[in-house]
Amino acid sequence: MPNYLHAIFIYSLANGSTHQVTDATSDCRDPVFDANGKYLYFTSSTDTALTSGLWEMSGMERPVTRHVYAATLVPGTPSPLAPNAGFEPSSPGSAGHVDGKTRKTAVTVAIDFSGLQARALPLPISAANYVGLAAGKSGVLYLQKAPLVTMPADVTPFGVPVSIERFELASKKTATVVSGITSFRLAADGAKMLYQRGSNWFIAATKPKAKPEKLATQSLRVFVVPSEEWAEMYRDAWRIERAYFYSPIYDGLNIDQAEAEFAHYLPGLASRDGLSFLFREMTGYLSIGHMFIYGGHQPKMSDIKVGLLGANYAIEHDHYRITRIFTGGAWNPQLYAPLAQPGLKVKVGDYLLAVNGQPIRGDANIYQAFQNLANKDVTLTVGPRPGMAGAHQIVVKTIPSEHALRNVAWIDHNIRLVNRLSGGKLGYVYLPDTEWGGYKNFNRYFFSQVDKQGVIIDERFNHGGDLSDYIIQYLQRKPMALVVTRWSHPEIAPPMAIFGPKVMIINSSPAPAATRCRGTSRWTMSARWSASAPGAAGRHRRLSETDGWRWHHRAARRRGRTQRTFPGGKPRHRAGCHRVAEPEAGARGAGSTARARGADRAAAAQGASAAALHALAVARLPPASATTAT
Template identity: 40%
Template sequence: MIDAARRCCHALGMKSLGNDRMKTIRWAGAGLLALASAAASASPQRLLQAPVMSATHLAFVSGGDIWVAPKAGGKAVRITTGIGIEQAPSFSPDGQTIAFTGEYDGNTDVFTVPVAGGVPRRMTFHPAVDAAVGWSPDGAKLIFRSNRDSASRYTRLWQVNASGGAATALPLPMAAAGMMAPDGKSIAYNPLEPGFSFNHTRYTAWGNYRGGLTGAVWITQLDGLKTRKVPQDGGADFSPVWLGGQVYFLSGRKGPVSVYRFDPASGQTTLVWQNRGPDIRSLSTDGKALVFDRLGTIFTLVPGEEPKAISIDLDGDMPDVRPRVANVGSEVRAAAISPTGLRVAVEAHGEIMTLPVKEGITRTITATAGTMERTPVWSPDGQSIAYFSDEGGLYALHVASQQGAGKAVKKYALAAEPAYYFNPKWSPDGKRIAMQDNRLNTWILELATGKLTAAGPPDEFGGFATSSSGMAWSPDSAWFVYARTSGNHFPVLMLHEVATGKTTQITDAMAMASEPAFDRDGKYLYFLASNNAGGTIYPLDMSSDVYQPTRSVWAIALNAGTPSPLAPELGDEKAPPPPPAPEKADAKKPAKPAAAPATPAIKIDLAGLTLDQIARRMVALPLPAADYRNLEAGKGGVLWLLKANEALDIDADEAPGASLIRWTLEGKKSETLFDKAQGFTLSADGNKLLVRTTGANASWLVADATKPIKPSDPDVKLKTEGLMARIDPAAEWAQMYREIWRVQRAYFYDPNFHGYDVNGAEKALSAWLPGIQSRGDLNYLFHEALTGFSIGHLRGGGGAIPAAKRVPGGLLGADYTSKDGRWCLARIHDGGTWTPDIKAPLARPGLDVKVGDCITAINGAEVRGDEDIQRHLEGTADSAVILTIARAGQPAREVTVVPIASEARLRNLTWIEDNRRRVDQLSGGKLGYVYLPNTGGGGFTSFNRYYFAQTDRQGMVIDDRFNGGGQAADYMIEVMNRRLISWWQPRYGRIDRTPSAAVLGPKVMLINEGSASGGDMLPWMFRDFKLGPLVGKRTWGGLVGIGGIPPLMDGGQLTSPSVGFFSPQGEWAVENIGVPPDVEVDQDPDKVMAGGDPQLEKAVALALDALAKNPPPQPKRPPFPLYGPDGPIRR
């Protein structure tokens, strides 16, 4: 059985909640119950979002579409129905036009539509995400948010004429949302998006957020860029709007998100209305009153009065709600091959189905819309299928006939608490099923009685620890072996005897043993073991990435009388087997039919032996050590295993996968059957393989277990394209709603859930389920439900949301300026040197394209300076186009280039190189510069690339800004913390040192609000190790661990913080706080737009000051030793 679910964690993250916040959570829960009662009285309660209003109308989002209703309420009319999501509406100042974000043409862009409805008009054409924000006060321009020219994870505000044309950026280095003042001379805005967010396809549910990305409100004059900053008081400030010369905004500084006002004249901040229910999500104004939404209800608010709920009726066909039959062939997440390989059972969209490998019919085993079934496995006789089902509220094991739905189903209760189960493995005699759960246990279920027994002790470590891997039944079903992590994090093999219930450890913890597999002949137990993988026991630690572990294949003789599998052959003739004893015939009785050969009992005498005695039964098989993974055994010493491939092509679009190898004990030969596998299973008879391929278009293959696999063979590929299932959205949404709560109960690191009343909240919020009219609405409800946990990394998204077909717009990797009615090149981005996989279309040698050149035509079509150049590059990504280039004083010429789909990495690399050169220039060559995009693979590579290339510098500036996190970067700290040990005097050349790969002078680290997760922990460690000062802004404040959560029924994703971080001093740290800088520096718009980087400049100044006071050590070589006849004269 191949299953996508895992029990390990992948990402970082904790601070305990104070008593006041604990009260807030329970109080908010009481508010939810009151709201639920109100919702129940009005059926159904819709989830209306992002309201805006004009003098006469309201516009809002529901079901992923834009709706318009009278301002006082009443019947709403849907004015957008495009495939994909429409959101973020805003009225033009005259109230006649609505701007919004849509996906009509295969990209996320800004559109406009008349308030009475009509054909949407596209206003932006860049391949990046362009999101509508609002209008200029005179209605001449639309304001939108885009990261089209951003160097990292931030956006800017742009404007485009309401009549169309090219977009230009507002003179703000960073901006996420805002509103121009009525005179158009200044803007109130959030420089960065707060650390919590929602849209229909993804969300971050973080209530009571107090980290660095709380969303400050700035007021900047657009002429001169003088900036005023609204004082903050702990909570997130966002959604600023102008009303009556004052700035109103939302803030969570005193409990639930409420409405505040800032008076620029007096500098005073005032609470306008204290919210005592769920958080308010958005705020807008028509210039006279405010409008906001809270848990799907729209309110208007005149300052000084109480909010007024607006009653709105929605009528429409609501197509996403209708039950239907749909193709679910792309949703296969687990598969199991039948005993002889004739059929495959799959999990798809929460249903269990079987389909033939060649000829035959497809059968639906479950047909239970609204119930989640997972992870099928075949019985040894091929007549039944077991799977996990949540039909009863908690996951249980069901056993059904392989003949299809409608047959009797046996149901077995498992745990009394929420848990998730994986890797079901049926015993060969069909009497038991072994399985594992997310609570680190390995279980054996006896089918005749329903008795559930622990196979032995559970894993000692969960979370980020290397998980145990593999379990196996002996051919006679009398013995069971599984791997468990021991006290040193190394997995060891445990042998369980079914008859006695005794469990014995059979490998010591001096090597990492995994993937046990019994020989089908019952002579040997095969397994994988590594003696050099110790450094990888905690993959969260970046230091684990330094090691390249290998594994060898081992065998244990199960009985003292069994010779070693590598015993030398004597070359003797083998004696024939003795003839069977003759059976006396009885003429009165008919002859008996031939009986099926009985499975011989396996004689295992390991239980009474010491580990040293067992070790003397072990032998390494003659396969070269490599990064082996799965291991399966057949008859007569035939093994199948995966060997990880090396990533030879760094420009490859997909992971290298692994090679599927078949090895035979007889002849000691190995053969590669397939080279792009990510997993496989062997059929019970050992004759067929089920293989999962790698890549974006991964497929399932069923093939002969003895021959190389040809994916092009039509008889090999499993035909999942025709899988159909009945979809009942309302039932599925209710199931997934229950699932998100069950996931948190099973995985959340704190069994008290930070004081959140999960039972009360689940019951209260379920009142909104009947009003859900789209999968995006369900994500909104999930967001509201999960907010109460008050923790970072709690996010989700996706699911069965209709998506527009993407059109890959092309980009040339350049900045443009309009000159004499043409678009001319202001900068060509090349990403610097030594990045072999970067693509910079205009920087290719031989093109002779320079800054100042103008593009007058693309593919022969004239390009004018008053139109958006991106209109001419739609659909051109990765396809050759012809540019007509004009250069002053020279005739026009044509060049052929290949546009790219995204400039994000190219612009980021250019920014990094600019920063490196700036640090070098400002410091006179004394300081180096290292940027860390994350603390995962990219950050590991970037650190090694830039740090060691600059160890000749006297000090270093480490840039952690916008670090996206990943791992705990202990490796970086260890390298930066290296101290001088010794000097070395060679005969020729300069004096060297140990460690040589070190920077011994001062170090300064840059941080900001976007330094997140592992990007939080890195500066925390930097300070803890006293490596130098931190400069910039307080970090994001998210330091919990996530990963290993089974997907939702329709493929939607969800996380659960399952690991919490606390300091050696016994304090929850960083989570929902962030790491504050030693020297706080804002990126003031006037300084940044003038070409500066205040944070970087301050870091350089501090490093140079420290360098002057405490320069790095220099060698003080003593005189060479001198020896005389009687011994040393000078040493």
């Protein structure tokens, strides 16, 4: 609907008419008919709020609950909750069953659309985050219940696990049938269900504690002719673009000609990877950002899991010497630093002499000694000298990746650096993306530093995600009240804000959805645009403040890009976005220059020190991860 909520519609197969059943003042979904043809069931929520929009960080971690409603299809039908509604317990021997078999009766459905929404009433089912609804035998509903808030840790490779709740109108009771599943289908007669738990599939009766039957899907095989399958996928790719591409003129591309031209390459494909390469080449001519090609069948590779210790090394005296031990920082319960555990007799400066009794020398790759030892206990021989004299053994558990340890160490270093150079006046927040990573980092680091006078937002290497509205609204907060009491300190409201100057560090890598905030100065750590964007309106100076930095997805992206000639002589351009900087101060108009000077004076007036700005220049880039053997 125009307000981003959902409504229930009923379509008539007899005459092709469509009728809207519910208005859009509540988010209504999951409509199903009762088997008796008298009732319509659906779920409704009035607290979807910001979760109804698209691409908004503000919708993260917001609980959504739904109620289950039943509407009588014609006036005069008894309420489904009335004693005379006619529902009976759905068990063998009850109405609808004869000798263990379901008795089939013809059902005639009549609907009076006038006042249908007014005839809906909530069922006595506890509100929850229901994500699916199915109707079994008459008066029996099956609800898919998801966590109230879905966190990244809740998501499995197969989806978000849910539980199936069974509700009977006869008894007005709800019971859990099965939990921890990611897919669910109910049989047409409502007697059995098919569900997925992990990578396994089961069939079970639709009653609590029913014993499931595991399906032997491991032996299932599908035989295909790759060349025929790839040809069909090729046709489907162009069909999908014709149907769903945002522009009916396909950004000027003759789509029929393009499909015919690239089809000449199909007979020469020798692998699934070759098909993906062809897809990337041909869709590039649509000249649009966010066009991704991924997936497909790939040969199964045997990975070599290398164990890591969370440390840096240097080769000295023909042995590996530990030069840094990563600790995982403070308040990071999800991180494990192998060499920083309490009680371990190892420190920076010690030599790593052997792994599981096998000596290590400086002329060998240190990671070769840790092959297939990820997440395993290993015995290390360490000592203060490049020899066994004075050496001792310790037992540690390795980790498969050091990325999180090194990233946290880099963030902590930048926080300390900014704090020292600004005299404790400025905070520092790193945003790796505008999804869960950036959301988590902003909540953790920004609000814990609201006692600062200003803040540096670092979004180098930000790989995008949702719109950063959540972050921007807190960066733009302004004082609204001053709360003064006699025996306490005065407080500015809203309290969770930093009202002073804000500076953003960027480089050539942030994605289109990265944070941009009016009134926030931006500092670039790269002179990339002066060399690679000759068509831009101006250039970034190294470590120079730029105003009005923005993305151009349309005309600007074609400036300064290498042209490619498509068959037929029409020049085309590769897909992608192009960043364009505003002219430098000397090329700007008087108004722009005055605004820039005004911003400089405002920043100076609010206490931005030269030392703090110097911190932007010396903040180091994330260190490269240690090389691992694969």
